[in-house]
Amino acid sequence: xxxxxxxxxxxxxxxxxxxxxxxxxxxxxxxxxxxxxxxxxxxxxxxxxxxxxxxxxxxxxxxxxxxxxxxxxxxxxxxxxxxxxxxxxxxxxxxxxxxxxxxxxxxxxxxxxxxxxxxxxxxxxxxxxxxxxxxxxxxxxxxxxxxxxxxxxxxxxxxxxxxxxxxxxxxxxxxxxxxxxxxxxxx
Numbered sequence: 789x790x791x792x793x794x795x796x797x798x799x800x801x802x803x804x805x806x807x808x809x810x811x812x813x814x815x816x817x818x819x820x821x822x823x824x825x826x827x828x829x830x831x832x833x834x835x836x837x838x839x840x841x842x843x844x845x846x847x848x849x850x851x852x853x854x855x856x857x858x859x860x861x862x863x864x865x866x867x868x869x870x871x872x873x874x875x876x877x878x879x880x881x882x883x884x885x886x887x888x889x890x891x892x893x894x895x896x897x898x899x900x901x902x903x904x905x906x907x908x909x910x911x912x913x914x915x916x917x918x919x920x921x922x923x924x925x926x927x928x929x930x931x932x933x934x935x936x937x938x939x940x941x942x943x944x945x946x947x948x949x950x951x952x953x954x955x956x957x958x959x960x961x962x963x964x965x966x967x968x969x970x971x972x973x974x975x
Contacts (some may be wrong), residue, residue: 794871806969879956880970883965885935893930900945902952903972904959915939925963932972949973 802823881922886903888894889912897903906922906929911913915931922966932940946952952971960968 877957877960879953880968881973882970883973883975885975886932886940888970889931889933889939897930897942897945899975900947902946902949903940903942903974904944904946904952904955904969905972906943906959906966906969907939908934908938910938911939912939915941934972935975942972943969 870933888897906927909918912931919929919931919946922941922943927943929941929943930945932942934940944952944955946955949971956969956971960967
Protein backbone atom coordinates (compact mmCIF):
# COMPACT_ATOMS: atom_id res chain seq x y z
CA UNK A 789 0.00 0.00 0.00
CA UNK A 790 1.06 3.38 -0.81
CA UNK A 791 1.41 6.14 1.78
CA UNK A 792 -1.43 8.57 1.38
CA UNK A 793 0.40 11.37 3.18
CA UNK A 794 3.78 12.77 2.49
CA UNK A 795 6.31 13.43 5.24
CA UNK A 796 5.53 17.14 5.30
CA UNK A 797 1.81 16.39 5.63
CA UNK A 798 2.56 14.08 8.55
CA UNK A 799 4.71 16.73 10.25
CA UNK A 800 1.99 19.32 9.77
CA UNK A 801 -0.64 16.98 11.16
CA UNK A 802 1.55 16.14 14.14
CA UNK A 803 2.10 19.82 14.92
CA UNK A 804 -1.68 20.40 14.74
CA UNK A 805 -2.15 17.48 17.09
CA UNK A 806 0.44 18.90 19.55
CA UNK A 807 -1.17 22.33 19.40
CA UNK A 808 -4.56 20.79 20.16
CA UNK A 809 -3.13 18.83 23.11
CA UNK A 810 -1.34 21.93 24.45
CA UNK A 811 -4.54 23.98 24.33
CA UNK A 812 -6.38 21.19 26.13
CA UNK A 813 -3.67 21.06 28.82
CA UNK A 814 -3.81 24.83 29.32
CA UNK A 815 -7.61 24.69 29.64
CA UNK A 816 -7.37 21.80 32.08
CA UNK A 817 -4.79 23.69 34.13
CA UNK A 818 -7.09 26.71 34.29
CA UNK A 819 -9.98 24.56 35.46
CA UNK A 820 -7.76 22.83 38.02
CA UNK A 821 -6.43 26.15 39.42
CA UNK A 822 -9.96 27.58 39.56
CA UNK A 823 -11.16 24.51 41.47
CA UNK A 824 -8.30 24.86 43.97
CA UNK A 825 -9.06 28.56 44.51
CA UNK A 826 -12.75 27.85 45.09
CA UNK A 827 -11.85 25.08 47.53
CA UNK A 828 -9.49 27.38 49.44
CA UNK A 829 -12.06 30.13 49.57
CA UNK A 830 -14.61 27.89 51.24
CA UNK A 831 -12.21 26.26 53.68
CA UNK A 832 -10.18 29.34 54.63
CA UNK A 833 -13.17 31.44 55.71
CA UNK A 834 -14.27 29.13 58.48
CA UNK A 835 -13.47 30.43 61.91
CA UNK A 836 -12.59 27.92 64.51
CA UNK A 837 -13.74 29.58 67.72
CA UNK A 838 -13.41 27.73 70.93
CA UNK A 839 -14.76 28.69 74.28
CA UNK A 840 -12.26 30.80 76.17
CA UNK A 841 -10.45 28.94 78.87
CA UNK A 842 -10.07 30.90 82.04
CA UNK A 843 -9.70 29.96 85.66
CA UNK A 844 -12.46 32.48 86.40
CA UNK A 845 -15.11 30.95 84.15
CA UNK A 846 -16.89 27.88 85.36
CA UNK A 847 -18.88 25.18 83.70
CA UNK A 848 -22.53 25.52 84.76
CA UNK A 849 -22.78 21.75 85.10
CA UNK A 850 -20.22 21.65 87.89
CA UNK A 851 -21.12 22.37 91.46
CA UNK A 852 -19.84 25.65 92.94
CA UNK A 853 -17.05 25.34 95.45
CA UNK A 854 -17.84 26.02 99.05
CA UNK A 855 -15.35 28.24 100.84
CA UNK A 856 -14.79 28.33 104.54
CA UNK A 857 -13.81 31.33 106.56
CA UNK A 858 -10.46 30.77 108.27
CA UNK A 859 -10.43 30.90 112.00
CA UNK A 860 -8.25 33.28 113.97
CA UNK A 861 -5.69 30.55 114.63
CA UNK A 862 -5.18 29.74 110.95
CA UNK A 863 -5.38 33.31 109.72
CA UNK A 864 -2.10 34.71 108.44
CA UNK A 865 -1.25 38.35 108.44
CA UNK A 866 -1.54 39.72 104.93
CA UNK A 867 0.61 42.64 103.93
CA UNK A 868 -1.16 45.12 101.73
CA UNK A 869 0.79 46.86 99.04
CA UNK A 870 1.27 50.50 99.77
CA UNK A 871 -0.26 52.77 97.18
CA UNK A 872 2.21 54.35 94.85
CA UNK A 873 3.18 57.68 96.30
CA UNK A 874 3.36 60.50 93.82
CA UNK A 875 6.65 61.67 95.34
CA UNK A 876 8.36 58.57 93.97
CA UNK A 877 7.32 59.40 90.41
CA UNK A 878 9.88 61.37 88.43
CA UNK A 879 9.25 65.06 88.02
CA UNK A 880 10.02 66.71 84.70
CA UNK A 881 12.11 69.87 85.10
CA UNK A 882 13.19 72.65 82.74
CA UNK A 883 15.41 75.68 83.22
CA UNK A 884 14.07 78.74 81.44
CA UNK A 885 14.18 82.48 81.59
CA UNK A 886 10.73 83.81 82.38
CA UNK A 887 8.88 87.09 82.65
CA UNK A 888 5.67 87.78 84.51
CA UNK A 889 2.55 88.83 82.60
CA UNK A 890 1.22 90.78 85.59
CA UNK A 891 3.04 93.27 87.80
CA UNK A 892 1.18 91.98 90.88
CA UNK A 893 2.36 88.42 90.14
CA UNK A 894 5.91 89.71 89.65
CA UNK A 895 5.90 91.53 92.99
CA UNK A 896 4.68 88.44 94.85
CA UNK A 897 6.77 85.75 93.10
CA UNK A 898 9.94 87.38 91.76
CA UNK A 899 12.11 86.11 94.63
CA UNK A 900 11.10 82.49 93.96
CA UNK A 901 13.14 80.19 91.74
CA UNK A 902 10.98 77.04 91.49
CA UNK A 903 7.61 77.20 89.74
CA UNK A 904 5.01 74.40 89.63
CA UNK A 905 3.69 74.40 86.05
CA UNK A 906 0.32 72.85 85.31
CA UNK A 907 -0.17 74.01 81.70
CA UNK A 908 1.65 75.53 78.72
CA UNK A 909 0.09 77.45 75.85
CA UNK A 910 1.33 79.19 72.74
CA UNK A 911 -1.54 81.74 72.92
CA UNK A 912 -2.03 84.08 75.89
CA UNK A 913 -5.83 83.88 75.57
CA UNK A 914 -5.73 80.10 75.99
CA UNK A 915 -3.55 80.46 79.09
CA UNK A 916 -6.00 83.02 80.55
CA UNK A 917 -8.95 80.67 79.91
CA UNK A 918 -7.10 77.82 81.61
CA UNK A 919 -6.27 80.13 84.52
CA UNK A 920 -10.01 80.79 85.00
CA UNK A 921 -10.68 77.05 85.05
CA UNK A 922 -8.03 76.54 87.71
CA UNK A 923 -9.38 79.44 89.79
CA UNK A 924 -12.74 77.62 89.92
CA UNK A 925 -10.94 74.52 91.24
CA UNK A 926 -9.33 76.40 94.13
CA UNK A 927 -5.88 77.09 92.68
CA UNK A 928 -4.28 80.55 92.59
CA UNK A 929 -2.58 80.39 89.18
CA UNK A 930 -0.33 82.97 87.59
CA UNK A 931 0.82 83.20 83.99
CA UNK A 932 4.51 83.33 83.09
CA UNK A 933 5.96 84.09 79.67
CA UNK A 934 8.85 81.77 78.85
CA UNK A 935 11.92 82.43 76.70
CA UNK A 936 10.58 79.70 74.40
CA UNK A 937 7.52 81.82 73.62
CA UNK A 938 5.09 79.68 75.59
CA UNK A 939 2.81 80.96 78.31
CA UNK A 940 3.25 78.79 81.40
CA UNK A 941 0.39 78.50 83.87
CA UNK A 942 1.93 78.24 87.32
CA UNK A 943 -0.05 77.22 90.42
CA UNK A 944 2.68 77.72 93.05
CA UNK A 945 6.21 79.07 93.32
CA UNK A 946 8.87 78.40 95.95
CA UNK A 947 12.39 79.34 96.95
CA UNK A 948 13.26 75.74 97.88
CA UNK A 949 13.13 72.90 95.38
CA UNK A 950 11.98 70.39 98.00
CA UNK A 951 8.89 72.48 98.75
CA UNK A 952 8.05 72.63 95.04
CA UNK A 953 8.47 68.86 94.65
CA UNK A 954 6.25 68.26 97.68
CA UNK A 955 3.54 70.45 96.15
CA UNK A 956 3.82 68.55 92.85
CA UNK A 957 3.31 65.28 94.75
CA UNK A 958 0.25 66.75 96.50
CA UNK A 959 -1.27 67.89 93.20
CA UNK A 960 -0.66 64.50 91.58
CA UNK A 961 -2.29 62.74 94.51
CA UNK A 962 -5.27 65.10 94.90
CA UNK A 963 -5.83 65.89 91.22
CA UNK A 964 -5.03 62.86 89.02
CA UNK A 965 -6.05 64.81 85.91
CA UNK A 966 -2.98 67.01 86.50
CA UNK A 967 -0.49 64.16 86.79
CA UNK A 968 1.67 65.79 84.10
CA UNK A 969 2.46 68.77 86.35
CA UNK A 970 6.16 69.72 86.14
CA UNK A 971 8.81 71.96 87.66
CA UNK A 972 10.21 75.08 86.02
CA UNK A 973 13.50 76.41 87.38
CA UNK A 974 14.02 80.11 86.76
CA UNK A 975 17.31 80.82 85.03
